[in-house]
Amino acid sequence: MTKSRIKTSELALLAMLTAILFVQETLLSSLPNIQLSVVLIMVYAATLGIPKATLVMTLHVLLDNMIWGSLNPLTACPMWLGWFILILIGFALKKAPLPIIVTGSVIGSLIYCWCFALFNYLFMDINIVAYITADILFEILMCCSSVVTVMFLYRPAERLINKYYENHINK
Amino acid sequence: MRKQLFIKIAIAVLVVAIAVSSVIIYKKLHTPVADVGGGVTIELVDLEGNKEEKRLDFDEGDTLFDLLCSNYEVTYEETGYGILLLGIDDIQTDFTSTYIAIYINGEYSNLGLSSIILEEGNVYSFREMRV
Numbered sequence: 001m002t003k004s005r006i007k008t009s010e011l012a013l014l015a016m017l018t019a020i021l022f023v024q025e026t027l028l029s030s031l032p033n034i035q036l037s038v039v040l041i042m043v044y045a046a047t048l049g050i051p052k053a054t055l056v057m058t059l060h061v062l063l064d065n066m067i068w069g070s071l072n073p074l075t076a077c078p079m080w081l082g083w084f085i086l087i088l089i090g091f092a093l094k095k096a097p098l099p100i101i102v103t104g105s106v107i108g109s110l111i112y113c114w115c116f117a118l119f120n121y122l123f124m125d126i127n128i129v130a131y132i133t134a135d136i137l138f139e140i141l142m143c144c145s146s147v148v149t150v151m152f153l154y155r156p157a158e159r160l161i162n163k164y165y166e167n168h169i170n171k
Numbered sequence: 172m173r174k175q176l177f178i179k180i181a182i183a184v185l186v187v188a189i190a191v192s193s194v195i196i197y198k199k200l201h202t203p204v205a206d207v208g209g210g211v212t213i214e215l216v217d218l219e220g221n222k223e224e225k226r227l228d229f230d231e232g233d234t235l236f237d238l239l240c241s242n243y244e245v246t247y248e249e250t251g252y253g254i255l256l257l258g259i260d261d262i263q264t265d266f267t268s269t270y271i272a273i274y275i276n277g278e279y280s281n282l283g284l285s286s287i288i289l290e291e292g293n294v295y296s297f298r299e300m301r302v
Contacts, residue, residue, distance in 0.1 A: 032252050069267055069302055126281055134282065137197040144190035148183045 009168045013161075014056055017044060021060045026067070033142035038105050038112075039149040039157065041083055045090030047161040053090070057083045078119040082112030101154055105146040113139045201286065204232045209291030213239070216298040217262050218269065235287045235295060253285030262299045272300045 017040075024036045037060075044053040061080045065071040086108035093104045113135060121128040132139075208230045215223045229238050236254055239245050246258030256271050257264055264270050273280040273287065274296040280287060287295070 030250065120281075131281065134286070137193055140193045141190055144186045144193075147186045151179050151183060 007169055013164060013169070014048070014052060017048075017161075018056045018059045018063075021056065022063050025060075025064060029068075033138045034145045035142070036149050036153070037083075038086065038109055038142075038146040039153050041086050042090030042093075042101065042105060042108070042150065043154060043157045043161065045087040046094035047158055047165070050087060050091050053087045054084060057087060074119055074123060075116075078115035079112075082115040085111050085115070098151065098154065102147055102150050105150040106143045109142045109146045110139060113142060203234050203286050203288045205229055205234070205289040207231050207291070208233075209289070211238075211289060211292065212294040213242070214294060214296040214298075215243075215259055215262055216296060218299045218301065223260075229289050233289055235289050236284055238289065239284075247284075253283045256284050256297070259297055262297070264299060267302065269299055269301055272298045274298060 021037060021040050021044075024040070028035050041053065041057060044056055048056070058080065061076055061083065062071070065076045065079070070076070086105075089104045089108045090101075093101050096104070114132070117128055117131045117135065120126045120131055208228070210226060210228045213225050213227055225242065227238055227242055239259065243259045245256070246263065248255045248257060255266065256273075257266060259271065262271065273282075273284065274294075275287070276294050277296070
């Protein structure tokens with residue numbers, strides 16, 4: 001019998017983290033770009049590592065697009081790419097001081113928004129400047145939301161997941 | 172510790188203020204009202220391709236949404252992203268299996284109903300589409 005590479009308790013944690021990510025985004029969907037997704041994905045990247053955070057994020061992207069009826073390459077691909085870049089940023093900044101992580105969250109938020117602009121420009125032949133101009137308010141809102149949530153929730157969420165790992169998975 | 176919390180709260184208040192002012196400024200700059208009066212053509216096209224056309228006049232300060240509401244039976248939802256058009260007269264959609272796409276002079280509109288400005292001579296086509 002081969003040894004499993006992932007423990008049941010860790011699998012349960014990943015499922016729970018996916019549910020939290022998906023439910024908060026669905027609950028906040030009526031508020032444009034006001035979300036906890038950025039802080040959660042950055043914390044997941046810092047605590048779980050890139051492969052597991054990517055797994056959680058991919059499930060979230062699939063669920064989100066299936067629920068909202070936007071499961072097409074033009075929406076799902078830039079969304080996945082945007083979140084994946086945020087995972088890389090979150091992982092790279094995992095030992096950085098909070099102000100740097102907050103800055104990273106703003107850059108990640110902007111890159112996430114621009115991924116949609118880029119895909120629409122490449123495949124829908126839209127005017128990218130007009131798209132970004134029309135999207136600027138939503139970009140500002142996403143950045144503001146990221147700053148506030150990362151500032152207040154990043155460290156507590158990171159501590160909570162690390163504590164769970166210490167008590168249930170790495171013991 | 173207290174100083175840190177104070178700094179965080181101050182930054183949060185500043186950021187929220189930036190967000191609120193951005194929304195206010197954006198709304199003021201992007202109110203899609205007509206600069207001058209004129210006339211436009213409104214087309215309704217259902218899934219089978221049946222077309223109904225009307226020539227309508229508008230005044231300065233009118234919006235496309237106002238024009239639709241005063242001439243058709245309009246079903247819509249107000250969302251944080253603007254007005255979500257669900258139905259016009261006999262064309263009724265659920266936004267899950269069918270939706271209404273907007274074309275301006277034959278070109279797909281990247282703007283939603285709340286952001287389109289009325290312009291003299293334009294043809295605004297509302298086409299029922301499958302998702």
